[in-house]
Amino acid sequence: MRPSAAARSSVGSDILLARHGSAISSLRLDRGRGQVVAVLADGSVDTAPNLIDPTLQMPGRFDDDTKLMLYVCAATVGVAAIMSVAVGIVFALANPEQLASFTAALGSYSAAM
Numbered sequence: 426m427r428p429s430a431a432a433r434s435s436v437g438s439d440i441l442l443a444r445h446g447s448a449i450s451s452l453r454l455d456r457g458r459g460q461v462v463a464v465l466a467d468g469s470v471d472t473a474p475n476l477i478d479p480t481l482q483m484p485g486r487f488d489d490d491t492k493l494m495l496y497v498c499a500a501t502v503g504v505a506a507i508m509s510v511a512v513g514i515v516f517a518l519a520n521p522e523q524l525a526s527f528t529a530a531l532g533s534y535s536a537a538m
Contacts, residue, residue, distance in 0.1 A: 437461030437475035444471065 438452055441463040451464045460472045487495075516524065 436477055437473040440473035441471060444473075 437454070438461050441449060441452065441461055445463060445465055448466045449463045450466050453462050454460075454475065455462050455472070458472075459475050461475050463471050463473075465471065516527070519527065
């Protein structure tokens with residue numbers, strides 16, 4: 426099964442420009458071979474493939490491990506937000522005596538526990 430042309434990227438001219446920069450005299454597309462051909466200032470010729478297959482694993486794409494880490498981070502931030510809201514609600518609804526006991530309990534906490 427061949428991927429559609431819309432799913433592919435044309436990159437031949439970018440590859441050649443990265444290789445040779447201002448030393449390129451002319452560029453042309455060889456559609457039969459799917460390549461871009463560059464004629465350089467010294468008369469030599471260089472070619473580069475014009476299409477990259479979308480199934481190729483390229484750096485910068487999200488793989489399964491990266492997606493899992495993103496989901497775990499998002500879940501952690503979500504749980505932290507819910508807990509912060511819950512603490513805010515408890516402190517907003519508490520009477521002054523309860524607030525005093527909360528702060529006294531927090532003040533007596535030590536790291537050795």
